[in-house]
Amino acid sequence: MTANPPSTPAATGSAPAGGWLAGKVALITGGGSGIGFAVARRYVAEGAKVAIVGRGADRIAAAAASIGDQAVALGLTGDVRSPEDMAAAVAKTVETFGKLDILVPNAGIWDYNRSVTRLSGQELSDSFDELFDINVKGYLLAVNAAWPELVKNRGNVVMTLSNASFHTAGGGPVYTAAKFACRGLVAQLAYELAPKVRVNGVAVGGMKTDLRGPESIGLKDRSIEDSFARQTTVGDNPYLPLHDASVEPDDYTGPFVMLASDANASVITGAIIPADGGIAVRGFRTAAGGDDL
Numbered sequence: 001m002t003a004n005p006p007s008t009p010a011a012t013g014s015a016p017a018g019g020w021l022a023g024k025v026a027l028i029t030g031g032g033s034g035i036g037f038a039v040a041r042r043y044v045a046e047g048a049k050v051a052i053v054g055r056g057a058d059r060i061a062a063a064a065a066s067i068g069d070q071a072v073a074l075g076l077t078g079d080v081r082s083p084e085d086m087a088a089a090v091a092k093t094v095e096t097f098g099k100l101d102i103l104v105p106n107a108g109i110w111d112y113n114r115s116v117t118r119l120s121g122q123e124l125s126d127s128f129d130e131l132f133d134i135n136v137k138g139y140l141l142a143v144n145a146a147w148p149e150l151v152k153n154r155g156n157v158v159m160t161l162s163n164a165s166f167h168t169a170g171g172g173p174v175y176t177a178a179k180f181a182c183r184g185l186v187a188q189l190a191y192e193l194a195p196k197v198r199v200n201g202v203a204v205g206g207m208k209t210d211l212r213g214p215e216s217i218g219l220k221d222r223s224i225e226d227s228f229a230r231q232t233t234v235g236d237n238p239y240l241p242l243h244d245a246s247v248e249p250d251d252y253t254g255p256f257v258m259l260a261s262d263a264n265a266s267v268i269t270g271a272i273i274p275a276d277g278g279i280a281v282r283g284f285r286t287a288a289g290g291d292d293l
């Protein structure tokens, strides 16, 4: 077994000319909005070229154009539940930019805190299948399509995880189980793809994005942004130890750069950085059902 070669450029503490990801090529699922879009913009600012893949041709094309010109940003249409779409996204990225170094499995939906007590058996079954297909199978299919290219360059994977990958009250049981499952993907895939490909995750906390719900239970048009409009404090306290709910996706992009960067993270795999405003310090101060049960 061969170890990873020494990282280049050496980790000197200051960013190399051109940025921490100079010369790298990244593919980001669900990169047309929210944290995926913020990471795409930040990766380009750090010197990378990015392909974003998601649903809605016009939306993806507009998002890519707002990130940069065709020399640095490529918009691709695809559904993360489709092995063919994921294979095509990887192929098009390599055809356009010559290689693939970094994969960010990120596309997802939320379950809008639907408790087991608020779902019929059929609703639970339908929303489980839809959400796990996107949030878990979608991540695995992206890695399945990308690993042969990542191996060629000793590349890496950075998955978008969640506070719900570790804690309760970040969603209902379906979303929480799915985000815990993605912790399993980080660990198992880091094991399977070592020593050539690193696999890590960033467990982001609540952000005002356009995160939608399962179509199968009528939540396709709900946006998580509306939930934040209702809850920014708990009593007199900020929502989280570090901040209230006014943080933006851009505020979360640093760990995605660090983990993708050879100079900063060549010895890190199977790791998950919590970037959630300190939820673990205090926990959520709310109870669940109470007298409503």
Ligand SMILES: NC(=O)c1ccc[n+]([C@@H]2O[C@H](COP(=O)([O-])OP(=O)(O)OC[C@H]3O[C@@H](n4cnc5c(N)ncnc54)[C@H](O)[C@@H]3O)[C@@H](O)[C@H]2O)c1
Binding pocket: 029, 030, 031, 032, 033, 034, 035, 036, 053, 054, 055, 078, 079, 080, 081, 106, 107, 108, 109, 110, 134, 160, 161, 162, 163, 164, 204, 205, 206, 207, 208, 209, 210, 211, 212, 224
């Ligand atoms: N917003 C939050 O509070 C929050 C908190 C923790 C974790 N996350 C995670 O962040 C990730 C990104 O979500 P976001 O908050 O940026 O919301 P978002 O809706 O802005 O981004 C999700 C993207 O995924 C795309 N997508 C959804 N289903 C898809 C499919 N089947 N195929 C292709 N693309 C699909 C959407 O079109 C969208 O562009 C998700 O994995 C989510 O679970 C979000």
